[in-house]
Amino acid sequence: MLQYYSLSVAHLRERLNSAADSTSDGVVAHILSHLCYCMRHQEWTAWKAHMGGLAVISRLRNGLAHLSRSVHTWILLSDLGGSIVHDTVPWLPLPSYLSRPRKTSLQNLPIRLQELLSRVHQNSVAMTQAIEALQRVFFVSKEVNTKGHCPLFWRQDQDGINLLGPCIHFLLSMARLSDSSAATLTLDGLIAEMVRLISLSLMSRLKAMFSFNAPEQAQLETKISMFTVSYARYLGGPYRDLKVWALVTASLLQNGGGRDVYLDEIRKDMAATGETDATACVRTAKDFIWFEVLGKAGADQLTRNIALYSYGSAE
Structure with missing residues (x-):
């Protein structure tokens, strides 16, 4: 598993160095796979690096609104999963499909x-x-x-x-x-x-x-x-x-x-x-x-x- 993870990190580094691929949907999915691994193994320093990278990609692309709801769900889980451990402000805004609850009278x-x-x-x-x-x-x-x-x-x-x-x-x-x-x-x-x-x-x-x-x-x-x-x-x-x-x-x-x-x-x-x-x-x-x-x-x-x-x- 560790050898596979190391190879995946190396591959991700190559993709991030590619002008054509660095902000692609494929790279977003690649980063999400690493975030899942980091949360599963509670590697929170690595989580922070990957989540920060995903936030940069979001800014460069002017948001990730075009992605499917299921992808947004994984992004939200990844963001909140580590942010609550670090007790820090989430990296990304809430997906638009999650509306603010109506105020109770x-x-x-x-x-x-x-x-x-x-x-x-x-x-x-x-x-x-x-x-x-x-x-x-x-x-x-x-x-x-x-x-x-x-x-x-x-x-x-x-x-x-x-x-x-x-x-x-x-x-x-x-x-x-x-x-x-x-x-x-x-x-x-x-x-x-x-x-x-x-x-x-x-x-x-x-x-x-x-x-x-x-x-x-x-x-x-x-x-x-x-x-x-x-x-x-x-x-x-x-x-x-x-x-x-x-x-x-x-x-x-x-x-x-x-x-x-x-x-x-x-x-x-x-x-x-x-x-x-x-x-x-x-x-x-x-x-x-x-x-x-x-x-x-x-x-x-x-x-x-x-x-x-x-x-x-x-x-």
């Missing part, structure tokens, strides 16, 4: 999400992006909650790409907290980053349920944990429901152990607000944005964990 949103959106002011890019991200994630949750009980739903690869692709692309295109210096951190920026990370983690878990590779899960969990330790204490007040949703969701998505950082923040929030009912936090998350397939199995155990952790911390 405020009265048709879950009650806690309604209340948040009716209070916030979209007076910054970060807040505007955070609100759109939440609306996109809610759109995905509606589809999954409606259809996810059927095993056949999770075997429809194209439907999975069409559902998750636009949301993941938007989340990866958002501004990042790392783009700001300590002196320029804002509350809106913190909120947007929390929404971005939690939403990416949700999309990653759904990717895996559709049987797509999701090697980024552990990395996202680490980022969310670090964000919680560093910044969760600054969030509350009018954003309390959003914070609780993020903490509950992060806890439910946590593989194995590692919930303590979220349980600690939930305990602090309960103490600060005078809340004594361990079920209230999970109920708040359910009334915000809830994925039944991801939360149902672990919700009761998480409620018990919150109760035990809060009781133990009070001793």
Whole structure:
């Protein structure tokens, strides 16, 4: 396999050096085959080189719109597959056939999400992006909650790409907290980053349920944990429901152990607000944005964990 791959790389290099062939459909297909190999073997440095080359070809050809939908699907999978691992902005725009989901009217949103959106002011890019991200994630949750009980739903690869692709692309295109210096951190920026990370983690878990590779899960969990330790204490007040949703969701998505950082923040929030009912936090998350397939199995155990952790911390 390695010998074949080396020969293929050499052949691709020859084609890229050919003025007649360097931007052809054949070269695009050749690069896509290498991107598939890189993602399968998690060779992300090579992925970056090939994806960068494909982006250059797209610019030289003034886009790749003429290619078939199936080719665009592979390009999107390749772009998002590595971009989410690197946590970078996608190299290419969404294909034109993937339209932006229609906005849901405020009265048709879950009650806690309604209340948040009716209070916030979209007076910054970060807040505007955070609100759109939440609306996109809610759109995905509606589809999954409606259809996810059927095993056949999770075997429809194209439907999975069409559902998750636009949301993941938007989340990866958002501004990042790392783009700001300590002196320029804002509350809106913190909120947007929390929404971005939690939403990416949700999309990653759904990717895996559709049987797509999701090697980024552990990395996202680490980022969310670090964000919680560093910044969760600054969030509350009018954003309390959003914070609780993020903490509950992060806890439910946590593989194995590692919930303590979220349980600690939930305990602090309960103490600060005078809340004594361990079920209230999970109920708040359910009334915000809830994925039944991801939360149902672990919700009761998480409620018990919150109760035990809060009781133990009070001793």
